[in-house]
Amino acid sequence: KAGVTQTPRYLIKTRGQQVTLSCSPISGHRSVSWYQQTPGQGLQFLFEYFSETQRNKGNFPGRFSGRQFSNSRSEMNVSTLELGDSALYLCASSLGQGFGNEQFFGPGTRLTVL
Amino acid sequence: AQSVTQLGSHVSVSEGALVLLRCNYSSSVPPYLFWYVQYPNQGLQLLLKYTTGATLVKGINGFEAEFKKSETSFHLTKPSAHMSDAAEYFCAVSVDQAGTALIFGKGTTLSVSS
Numbered sequence A: 001k002a003g004v005t006q007t008p009r010y011l012i013k014t015r016g017q018q019v020t021l022s023c024s025p026i027s028g029h030r031s032v033s034w035y036q037q038t039p040g041q042g043l044q045f046l047f048e049y050f051s052e053t054q055r056n057k058g059n060f061p062g063r064f065s066g067r068q069f070s071n072s073r074s075e076m077n078v079s080t081l082e083l084g085d086s087a088l089y090l091c092a093s094s095l096g097q098g099f100g101n102e103q104f105f106g107p108g109t110r111l112t113v114l
Numbered sequence B: 001a002q003s004v005t006q007l008g009s010h011v012s013v014s015e016g017a018l019v020l021l022r023c024n025y026s027s028s029v030p031p032y033l034f035w036y037v038q039y040p041n042q043g044l045q046l047l048l049k050y051t052t053g054a055t056l057v058k059g060i061n062g063f064e065a066e067f068k069k070s071e072t073s074f075h076l077t078k079p080s081a082h083m084s085d086a087a088e089y090f091c092a093v094s095v096d097q098a099g100t101a102l103i104f105g106k107g108t109t110l111s112v113s114s
Helices: none
Strands: A005-007 A010-013 A019-024 A031-038 A042-050 A053-057 A064-068 A074-078 A087-094 A109-113 B003-007 B010-014 B019-026 B033-038 B044-050 B056-058 B064-068 B073-078 B087-094 B102-104 B108-113
Touching: A005 A087, A010 A019, A019 A087, A019 A109, A031 A074, A031 B102, A042 A064, A042 A074, A042 B102, A074 A087, B003 B087, B003 B102, B010 B019, B019 B033, B019 B087, B019 B108, B033 B064, B033 B073, B044 B056, B044 B064, B044 B073, B073 B087
Parallel strands: A010 A109, B010 B108
Antiparallel strands: A005 A019, A019 A074, A031 A042, A031 A087, A042 A053, A064 A074, A087 A109, B003 B019, B019 B073, B033 B044, B033 B087, B056 B064, B064 B073, B087 B102, B087 B108
């Protein structure tokens, strides 16, 4: 069974640009969650999508947005990039139903903002 | 609101010694708790989780954790450390029952020396 894949793996952008990151979940998983990992703030929850609907949202500005498609693939978009957006962005997929789902994480997309 | 505190950003042990990584949580609802491990340049992997029932939870690779409600703790232990256990460990509490929106602690880096 293929794992969670994220594309691209590395990305370099400049301030003010926008970026779109993609996540393909494990087959059969309907939930995709996104996290930002930085040395200073650690792992922070961005948002979660389940069956194309945003089910949970973290405390990030509106510049961070996401969506999920009918095949459960998900994208997140960051507009008007700032230097502080440089981070490893991780997505995780799970079945999404029931209690205490195990999340399976992808390898991440490392975004560098210059 | 939920939060997690991991005591000690770095823990060093000798091979064969006891591993103890500390985690305290704050939650306004019965918590769902998780421990994840991250190896260098990889995504996170679930070690174990507590949802309901038995308070002593066994996970992969010989790790276990005990949920103590009175102490709001969920410490991770392993009787005998292996070199391969060197990694970063994250404790997390779930925002909801599904467990797909996690609030992570800052992480503890475990070093194992021979």
